Amino acid sequence: MNPRPLSPDLPAILRLLLPVFLSLLLSACGRDGPDTDRLTFQALGTLVDVTLYPADTHDLTGIESALRDELDAMHAAWHAWEPGPLGRTNRLLEQGVEFDAPASVLPLIERARELERLTDGLFNPALGRLVSAWGFHQDEPSGPPPSEETLATMLADPPRVADIERDGMRLRGGHPELQLDFGGLAKGLAVARSLELLTELGVEHAIVNAGGDLMTLGEPAGRPWRIGLRDPRGTGVLAAISLGPGEALFSSGDYERGYEWESRRIHHVIDPRTGRPSQGIASATVLHGDPALADAAATTLMIAGPQQWPAYARRLGVDHALLVLADGSVELTPAMAGRVDFRQDLDYRLRESGPGTGPEPR
């Protein structure tokens, strides 16, 4: 008996659906693990975690090696207290002589100058000497904190990035106390450069996460990137957030670098207005397309404090911000509220970035 051909007996709709079912079955069978690869290594003085999509399609060893070399070079060039181009720049700025700007440092100075102006000096990378006085220019920060007399002297006429005179590639320091520390900016630029390098290496979909601060490149097929926001005060996940291509998420927090002194927590974010560690905000998180701006803005909002952060967010063009206050409550912009999915029952308040009670732009 000859077997009957299948297709003439099946209704047209089933003839169409059968291949679809078979394709779906095959795709389901092939999904037995994560759809991304991860690389974790030490660079920039922290842990760098790279997520690559799709899985099993990249030269992981080659990518890690290239990224590590690039990040090590940036770390050496921009380190605030180890010998290198920034260290040499600081010595020459202090001497007040004219010198050729290192190509690796000049872009940071110009970006810092712009951000310092936008924040009216709240973001001030020229205060390296003050940061050092608090014991943060060492791998393991430690006290004692500076005395009242020392702080009063340092705040009498504090240096600013604007004190650096520039003529083409020539620089001259206009303040003897000026010492650059790009701690609130360098990581953003390093993450941006890392994503450029990944693109040069043929990677189309990735996340570069440096010590918790991250930026995306592309996105996985059919879904956004899924990011967990760790609770800065407790354990576990505070919220989940979905990111699209080219979005950076940066935080500044009192939990990062610091030490205990006489039962007080001394953290590394120094308020230029008081010369002391900032108060009132435990962490500031900024979502923005520019990682350097996100990095600097997170520091700025934390320094600005609970009253003034919306004004500085507006100055910097930040629509997406989330802040955990010292009492554990959460404030966030409406735009950020539309992006996060809280995983805890918590008390939060919406605040528009805007003039608020803070200073108006000049």
Add this chain to the structure above:
Amino acid sequence: MHGLRWGDALVVTLAVALVGTAFGLAYAPGGGATELVVTQAGAAPRHYPLDAVRTFGVQGVAGVTTIRIEPGRARCVDSPGTRDICERAGWLARPGDMAVSLPNRLVLRVQGPGAEFDSMHF
């Protein structure tokens, strides 16, 4: 032209059920963690199955990080550092959960099907 016969209907029904079951198994959220991956700067990642109770230490640059494993989960019990960030991550039970010891340059991450997050922000 013949219509759909009972045998054809049976085959189609079985095919639909097979596809549905396969997708349910493959894409169902909340699959448990099955493995702990310990990544340390300068060393190849180490893999530990989450199948039995055990406690062990990993030597890092700042001291020893003590790790406890129980079936389906792992946690950082003790680690150098004044803020207890590694310990405060708690039990790592969902695929993708992670604890970090920056002083020891160590990452603990549990893996398994259905990771919830692609990356952790902190």
